[in-house]
Amino acid sequence: MTDNEYRALFEKSPAAAQNALFEEYINYVYSIVFNKLRSCGSAEDIEECVSDVFSAVFLCYDSKQNINGDLKGYIGRIASNKAINMFHSLSAKSDRTTYIEEMTTQLPSEDTVAKNAEQSELQDIMIKCIKSLGEPDSSIMIHKYYYNMRSNEIGKKLSLPAATVRVKCSRALKKLKELLTAEGYDLKEGEI
Known part of the structure; x- marks a missing residue:
C-alpha cells in the first residue's frame, strides 16, 4: 500500500x-519493535509499543502531513x-544498584571449566567430522541430531524418501563413530 492509496482510502473511510x-504493516512493525525490545521488554511492553506506533501513524495522517510516497519507510x-x-525508558526503570551480598552467582570451579572446555573441543571435532561425511549425509546428521527433526521431515527438506533418510542416517552414524x-x-553407544 502506497501513501497515495492510503490517502485515497482515508478520504472515503x-x-x-x-x-x-494495520493489517498490511502489523508484522513489519512488530518485527522492528520486537528486535529492539526483546532483551528488556515483556510481551505487554512490545504490544504497547506497537500500539503507540500505529497511534502515531494514524495521528500523522489526521494532520495531513505529506509522506512523499514512502509509507513503509x-x-x-x-x-x-x-x-x-x-x-531507554525500560532500561532506566530496571537500572538499580546491586550489592555484592545480593549476588548469587558463584565462580565456576576448575572442574567445571575443564569439563566445559572438553565438551567444546568434542563438539568442534564432531562438527568437523560430520562435515567430512559429505552431502547428503552431513545434512541428514545435522537435521536429525542438532535440530531434532524426524526422518519424514528431513526427507521432505532434502527431497528423499523417509526410508532412505533412515538408512543414510544409520550408515552416517557408523562412519561418524569411526571418524571420532x-x-x-x-x-560408547548413546554418547554421539
Whole structure:
C-alpha cells in the first residue's frame, strides 16, 4: 500500500483505511519493535509499543502531513524511534544498584571449566567430522541430531524418501563413530 492509496482510502473511510494499514504493516512493525525490545521488554511492553506506533501513524495522517510516497519507510522509522524510546525508558526503570551480598552467582570451579572446555573441543571435532561425511549425509546428521527433526521431515527438506533418510542416517552414524575413534575419542553407544 502506497501513501497515495492510503490517502485515497482515508478520504472515503478513515476507519477502513486504518484497518487496511494495520493489517498490511502489523508484522513489519512488530518485527522492528520486537528486535529492539526483546532483551528488556515483556510481551505487554512490545504490544504497547506497537500500539503507540500505529497511534502515531494514524495521528500523522489526521494532520495531513505529506509522506512523499514512502509509507513503509515512514512507518519503519516511527516504529524504530518508538522502540528505541521505550528501550531507554525500560532500561532506566530496571537500572538499580546491586550489592555484592545480593549476588548469587558463584565462580565456576576448575572442574567445571575443564569439563566445559572438553565438551567444546568434542563438539568442534564432531562438527568437523560430520562435515567430512559429505552431502547428503552431513545434512541428514545435522537435521536429525542438532535440530531434532524426524526422518519424514528431513526427507521432505532434502527431497528423499523417509526410508532412505533412515538408512543414510544409520550408515552416517557408523562412519561418524569411526571418524571420532580415529580422532582419539572412544565413544560408547548413546554418547554421539
